[in-house]
Amino acid sequence: MREEHVIEAEGLTKMFGTFTAVDHITFDVKKGEIFGFLGANGAGKTTAMRMLCGLSKPTAGRATVAGCDIVREPERVKRNIGYMSQKFSLYEDLQVWENIRLFGGIYGVAEREMAQKTDDMLRRLGIYGEKNTPVKRLPLGWKQKLAFSVAIFHEPKVVFLDEPTGGVDPRARRQFWEMIYEAADRGITVFVTTHYMDEAEYCDRVSIMVDGRIDALDSPGGLKRQFGVGSMDEVFYKLAREAKRGE
């Protein structure tokens, strides 16, 4: 039996009018992998990710996520994934525990387990004292850690992270990546977009999108060898230079 693929995309395409945002991308993500999804601004990363999450309908091509077809059964896909977007989107006017309860409830966490699981999570995050704080009063780094924890509260098969560490300090980023590793150890596949090349190094495999296409896909080490350079930074520059699209 071949390696189990959690995400399989084949010729996945999205057009907005005459503009091809995502241009026939084909790739697989293995179970338990941390998959880095790189690309310059406007390369089509977010659009591709939104298609995989069932938030956007592909113009052409097919893909399965956790064994569910993203075109025909987007709601089944949603039951098996977690999602955290660069635009922080927990409810700012709700308290920390209320947000956890809301999303836990939506994903079917039993009422009697809710309180215990909430407390456990907050203790793990070290923000138990902020249980009753409205989310809008948390510092950005904490918000992002909380959002990530909420995204994996229901133990999804895959979690999609769209620039999860944008705008936070290096220490918070490091802690965030520790959380990502923990999740991956528990068997959750991580699909992450980022602009930080040091973060790309933490991934098992990395794809780089240029003008809607995937121009490179390999482990960070493999990519560096392939392009004959010493860092992911240089790999990225080499590829991004060829981009025709502006910002």
Place this chain on the structure above:
Amino acid sequence: MTLRYLLEKEFKQFFRNPFLPKLVLAFPVLIMLVIPWIMTMDIKNIGVTVVNHDSGGAAERLIRKIETSEYFILNGVEHDYEEALTALEYAKTDAIVEIPADFDRRLTTEGSAPVQVSINAVNDMKGALGANYLGALCNEFSRETLGGAVGQGGAAAAPKIEIVTQNRYNPYLDYKMFMIPALMVIVLLLLGGFLPALNIVGEKEKGTIEQINITPVSKFTFIFAKLIPYWVMGLLVLSVCMLLAWLVYGLAPQGNVGIIYLFSVLFILAVSGFGLIVSNYSDTMQQAMFVMFFFMLIFMLMSGLLTPLRSMPDWAQYMTVINPPRYYIEMMRMVYLKGGMLADLQTQLWALVAIDAVLGTWAVLSYRKRE
């Protein structure tokens, strides 16, 4: 049950909003306390200038009668019609009553005498009503003056038929009684329409809708969770309005209060459903707001709330068939003033049920979890 968690969220967000709970309470109270006094179609204080060419006692008595009427303000007695007309043209007075020189003599000898009334009819309602009131005043005057004469055998001038009007359902013709049920409709229409219209689009602007769309929550559950708070709020607001109508104006429904609540449930579903539809199609709050303004005006003006439906042209009357406030206001006035029963309101009931079915389904379908 997902619905429960979504409802908790909606209610918490509503009560945590620094402004909305206050608005929802203050709005009906202000409307019910202030507007009934302002929105009156009783025309009072019509300015009258008398041009008197007669010096007899009858003319003098007619002038006194105008002066003491609660509907008129006597702006002066002139001897020259031109002068009075100038006053009318400068809008210093609304009507001119011209009494001819032989008024007193003709009244006693012939038993009748002409009086000319000129009235400013720029505001046709005020003009028509003013002319009407003046006519009624003159009739009364001639009855009083000639009453004795009839006894003396001058029967020719005495009116042969007297029309006695009995005002049913609103015996004192108090316009407030007519407007208060309509105001309740306006309150429910505005609160129940605008708040949902701004709700979903608000989540779009904040980005939280993404986090909901990524979950497996069903469209129906989500929309239902958005609707229920407006139901609760609407029924509370309605109760406040009805209580105030009773306490302040002594107006209580003649019919069964249960009917009012039954219809209110249906009506709120219609307007809130409509608001959610607008919200679903809008990208920004501004857009949702303007679209709602547009429809709210049409809803109100075409509902029979302010002007009777029967006076509208046929095409407009056909359009009101799909206007939810039309049925609700008909029910309100019927139950409040006439004591209507459910059996009398079958048309209105089923029309609202049909509108609800359409708008409810549309609200669920227009909420799209996927682009």
